Amino acid sequence: MERLLPKSFYYRQPDVVARELLGKILVSCASGACMRCMVTEAEAYFGECDPASRARKGRGRIWRALYGEPGRALVYGMHRQWLLNIVAHSEGMAGAVLLRSCQPLEPHRLDPPPVGPGRLARALSIDRDVDGAPVYDLGSPLTLWENPEAVEGFRIACSGRVGVSEDLELPLRFYIAGNPFVSKARVSPAPKHC
């Protein structure tokens, strides 16, 4: 059987965690029935040093979450959708991983595929109720699991983050190369080999 990713998994730099979350299993029981999918695309955000981070916006609840305990879901709304992040950073730092796309497991024919952060949240019934949920904790409405099936391996590609007006030099968007459940940015950021 699969194993929950431990809390310590999230006590690392957001870019490391974003990369390592690819291929992992995301389980959402937010709607009552549980739904499983594999993470195919994620982006890393840092704290106030990151021009694209919401920590830049002010010291509200999002700022507190980014500087708060790693391994917790951070859900907030924008443009009429919910965006799902997992808080991830080393001790004393700040950051999170934005889950952008996933591949449904099981016979789930999702109409708009859960590709793109807004669609992912909608497909998994993610909303403010899930905010703060510890994803390393069994019994949480949202959990992340090891994926023994994915050991076969896949290529990871990376690029600049999607939709940000000001990005860092580092490539902070990671995705499974060739997987159909990955968003195509309107203006696709140049992919690089990682």
Next chain:
DNA sequence: CGCCAGATTGACT
């Protein structure tokens, strides 16, 4: 309190 912009998406010209 109103207005603006941002890690978006779907409908429509």
Next chain:
DNA sequence: GTCAATCTGGCGG
């Protein structure tokens, strides 16, 4: 290509 919906938080009146 363009528009608008409406979550969060800063800023101006």
